[in-house]
Amino acid sequence: MKYSFRQLEVFLAAAHFQNITRAAESLAMSQSAASSALKELENQFDIQLFDRVGKRLQLNELGRLYRPKAESLLAQATELEQAFSKHSEVGALKVGATLTIGNYLAVGVMAKYMNTPTRPKVSLEVANTSSIARRVWDFELDIGLIEGELQSPELEVIPWREDELTVFCSPSHPLARKQALTDEDLRQAVWIMREPGSGTRQSFERGMHGLLPDLNILLELEHTEAIKRAVEADLGIGCLSKVVLADAFKRGSLVPLSVPDYRKFDRQFYFILHKQKYRSAGIARWMSLCQELQPARTGPL
Known part of the structure; x- marks a missing residue:
């Protein structure tokens, strides 16, 4: 075999850190040893895996192609080593x-x-x-x-x-007294929402098709607990997973709201x-x- 697992470790560490010094530190090697291992790997096969820009290493097309294969091979080697050592097959x-x-x-x-x-x-x-x-x-x-x-x-x-989102508010919110909300209620409400890019926001926007431009979104927060606290404080209404809201509904600190049946929030x-x-x-x-x-x-x- 022309390459070693150590050379592959250096290759993957360099791909991760984009810097040979930091790659060497992560592997408890000297910078010169790591640099030599990477150079030997490339020379042995007459290939170049990185574009060098100053001290920065950027994976090129060939490096991106081989990186997943090296990751897979090292993962299998680690599992085999654990088995040989009679350790549990279930590792970190x-x-x-x-x-x-x-x-x-x-x-x-x-x-x-x-x-x-x-x-x-x-x-x-x-x-x-x-x-x-x-x-x-x-x-x-x-x-x-x-x-x-x-x-x-x-x-x-x-x-x-499977999961499902639920629209909710505080018990003292005016909408809590309504048995069923209309689209106009949803337009008029002030919303406390998850941030764009989150799965919850994605599901909410799909369920609110046709209303999105008209919604009054006051806050966009990255944490579900912060949204729950803001809704409990009557800053607005929210829409989160039933998994998140189950305990609050049991305590009565928050209450679910019924939206039109055609507003689907399953995911x-x-x-x-x-x-x-x-x-x-x-x-x-x-x-x-x-x-x-x-x-x-x-x-x-």
Whole structure:
């Protein structure tokens, strides 16, 4: 074999940091050793994987082509090494999740995943759909859990579970006394919403087709708890997942509002993975645990 796994590690670290010094530091190598490893890899095959601009390394077309293959090969090698060492096949995992999933569903899955004799670590990053998709595409996350629709030739989007948004307000809000809202009520209301780019905002805008230009959106916030607090303070009404609102509805601090039947706010949660990502035992275990959260079809969401 003409190349070593160490050379591949240097290649991937350089692709990530776009700087050989930072790549070397991440691998606990000297700058000269990392630079030599990368140069040897390119020389052995008479190829160039990066465009050099000063101290910056930018993946070229060839480097972008080979990067996912190197990622997959190293992931398989790591799993094989763990098996040879008689360690648990379920290893550390880097997970990304959108806010609704990350704050209300993923933590429970993490607890189950880590509850094994070897205590595998899970790092969880919570961000909006576009951010999670970008980091999965860049191999910075092993798997993403998103609540927005996504089209990407590099990513595999796998349906996970159903969800539904609910329009809500505080018990003291004037609309709380109405049994059913009209489109005119929705136009006249002041809204507290998630930011553009989030899956929740995407689903809301789809359900509000025809009304969007007329809506009075006072605030756009990145955090669901901030939206709930603002609505509780009667700054406006909101629209979030039932998963997020269940406890508040039980307490009575917030109340659901009935919108016209043709305003559909149902949606899907998805797994996303890079199509070139090796499906390790850890990824398979994580997805299995997530599927166990699937609500019964006959019960409430």
